[in-house]
Amino acid sequence: MSLSFNTTTHSKVTDAIMPYLKDARLVRELAYINGKWVYGNDDIAVFNPATNDVIGHCTQLQPPQLDDAIAAAANAFPAWRDLLADERAARLLRWHDLILEHKEDLATLMVLEQGKSLADALGEIDYGASFVRWFAEEGRRAYGDTIPSHIANAQLATLREPIGVAALITPWNFPHAMITRKAAAALAIGCTVLIKPASETPFSALALAELAERAGFPPGVINVVTGRGADICAALCRADPVRALSFTGSTRVGKLLLEQAAGTVKKCSMELGGNAPFIVLPDMDIAEAARAAVAAKFQTAGQDCLAANRIFVPRSGYEAFLEAFAGEMAHIKVGNGFEQGVTMGPLISHRAVAKAQEIVDDAVTKGARLIAGSQHSAPGPNFFMPTLLADVTPQMKVFREENFCPVAGVLAYDHLDELIPLANDTEYGLAAYVYGHDIRHIWQLLRGLEFGMVSVNSVKMTGHGIPFGGIKQSGLGREGSRHGFDEYSQIKYYCLGNLPGGR
Numbered sequence: 001m002s003l004s005f006n007t008t009t010h011s012k013v014t015d016a017i018m019p020y021l022k023d024a025r026l027v028r029e030l031a032y033i034n035g036k037w038v039y040g041n042d043d044i045a046v047f048n049p050a051t052n053d054v055i056g057h058c059t060q061l062q063p064p065q066l067d068d069a070i071a072a073a074a075n076a077f078p079a080w081r082d083l084l085a086d087e088r089a090a091r092l093l094r095w096h097d098l099i100l101e102h103k104e105d106l107a108t109l110m111v112l113e114q115g116k117s118l119a120d121a122l123g124e125i126d127y128g129a130s131f132v133r134w135f136a137e138e139g140r141r142a143y144g145d146t147i148p149s150h151i152a153n154a155q156l157a158t159l160r161e162p163i164g165v166a167a168l169i170t171p172w173n174f175p176h177a178m179i180t181r182k183a184a185a186a187l188a189i190g191c192t193v194l195i196k197p198a199s200e201t202p203f204s205a206l207a208l209a210e211l212a213e214r215a216g217f218p219p220g221v222i223n224v225v226t227g228r229g230a231d232i233c234a235a236l237c238r239a240d241p242v243r244a245l246s247f248t249g250s251t252r253v254g255k256l257l258l259e260q261a262a263g264t265v266k267k268c269s270m271e272l273g274g275n276a277p278f279i280v281l282p283d284m285d286i287a288e289a290a291r292a293a294v295a296a297k298f299q300t301a302g303q304d305c306l307a308a309n310r311i312f313v314p315r316s317g318y319e320a321f322l323e324a325f326a327g328e329m330a331h332i333k334v335g336n337g338f339e340q341g342v343t344m345g346p347l348i349s350h351r352a353v354a355k356a357q358e359i360v361d362d363a364v365t366k367g368a369r370l371i372a373g374s375q376h377s378a379p380g381p382n383f384f385m386p387t388l389l390a391d392v393t394p395q396m397k398v399f400r401e402e403n404f405c406p407v408a409g410v411l412a413y414d415h416l417d418e419l420i421p422l423a424n425d426t427e428y429g430l431a432a433y434v435y436g437h438d439i440r441h442i443w444q445l446l447r448g449l450e451f452g453m454v455s456v457n458s459v460k461m462t463g464h465g466i467p468f469g470g471i472k473q474s475g476l477g478r479e480g481s482r483h484g485f486d487e488y489s490q491i492k493y494y495c496l497g498n499l500p501g502g503r
């Protein structure tokens with residue numbers, strides 16, 4: 001039995017948010033189940049990583065309440081599935097418009113709970129909203145096929161059908177767009193959804209639920225379940241009515257969920273960790289390459305699955321590149337995401353800062369040069385200053401692991417033939433960057449690099465129309481693009497036999 005409390009009562013600390021917002025009703029601290037705001041019997045604090053202030057609390061559901069949410073999504077599925085694609089699209093487009101109408105408030109919530117700069121947060125809202133519009137339109141083109149029959153007097157064809165209830169589990173680094181990239185595809189094709197946001201950043205997800213309610217999504221179609229990740233996700237994996245599991249997060253957790261989902265043979269899509277190489281070709285201008293590498297490395301304070309983790313530079317230009325990179329790095333302004341001109345916010349927690357320091361210490365102990373990166377000037381305990389390491393080797397953590405922090409590792413190479421195996425020397429395979437002009441070298445790398453996405457001469461590679469995803473241990477499936485429905489739908493083949501002969 002779900003308890004639904006008076007939703008106007010906010011814990012006193014949520015007043016830490018109120019002065020920042022125009023629309024106070026976007027701040028929700030309760031779970032959203034079957035069109036109601038539901039209180040678990042416990043809650044956890046939500047922190048501003050820039051200041052360590054408690055900005056609010058988020059309720060933690062208990063397993064029986066999760067059963068209510070799963071039942072609500074299952075009960076709402078048939079009616080949502082049977083709407084016309086145009087009717088689903090109308091609600092998605094209204095949701096899209098409301099997201100953009102409340103862009104500043106949504107970005108403010110994101111800065112408060114995730115820490116990124118206000119400019120980055122506003123950009124993420126635009127990015128996230130673009131998936132809602134994209135899939136609203138794609139839903140009108142979810143075609144099947146007709147098949148030339150090999151059976152006499154028969155007609156053969158396929159239907160693309162929604163798979164049913166989809167569980168969407170998302171990370172804290174992009175707390176808005178990683179939800180809409182999944183939810184919009186699932187909803188547009190006719191699925192109902194159970195969204196489980198990261199415990200660090202629940203408010204972005206709950207604000208999306210508030211706006212979805214205002215957009216007219218029927219009760220049970222969109223649900224946001226909050227609580228301890230391991231417990232909630234295990235329960236979702238065990239639940240047979242949940243037919244699709246879409247996870248964005250670390251490879252470690254992705255593997256756990258794949259194991260847990262096997263028991264009910266769920267359709268799983270995994271957007272996991274990355275360890276992107278950034279390759280500078282011999283004919284590339286060093287200063288331009290350094291500018292691009294800094295942008296690719298320090299986006300989201302390095303807490304980005306696409307961050308350039310390992311930077312490969314021709315030996316002939318190595319020292320010049322290091323000097324240019326350090327010079328560009330010096331332009332990064334580290335601070336509170338609300339401060340004018342800040343381009344890099346805090347890490348998500350002090351644990352993340354300790355991990356970053358561990359990566360630097362490991363590299364230096366194993367022979368790397370610390371070219372730049374003094375932590376003395378960090379403006380708070382959760383900040384880590386941009387750091388540049390040279391003479392990195394494959395034995396170092398900065399090379400081997402997804403370091404997810406503002407620490408750049410740079411290596412020199414002599415020949416492309418040695419470079420490709422080195423760039424591929426990782427269990428990850430999400431994204432790679434190539435900067436240069438020789439089309440033969442570019443093509444050799446495009447084909448030789450074992451990554452799901454390769455961007456040539458552009459740091460920006462993502463968007464609603466591209467198939468986002470990785471290979472190897474960076475994931476399964478694709479999000480966005482015309483492929484985005486695959487994770488939430490199934491093909492039904494049918495044969496109409498014994499038809500009257502002739503035309």
Ligand SMILES: NC(=O)c1ccc[n+]([C@@H]2O[C@H](COP(=O)([O-])OP(=O)(O)OC[C@H]3O[C@@H](n4cnc5c(N)ncnc54)[C@H](O)[C@@H]3O)[C@@H](O)[C@H]2O)c1
Pocket residue numbers: 169170171172173174178196197198199228229230231233234248249250251253254256257270271272273274304305402404430474475
């Ligand atoms: N490939 C992509 O599109 C993409 C995009 C964003 C982030 N990421 C990856 O996400 C990671 C950072 O995000 P994160 O720290 O939130 O990842 P995470 O794996 O720690 O958590 C992701 C989600 O899983 C839940 N979770 C955590 N531990 C769990 C457990 N034991 N069992 C079940 N669920 C659990 C969390 O509550 C959260 O909602 C990085 O590896 C990054 O590369 C990938």
Ligand SMILES: N[C@@H](CC=O)C(=O)O
Pocket residue numbers: 173174303304305306462468
């Ligand atoms: N920057 C990525 C999110 C990964 O961390 C994206 O654009 O999807």
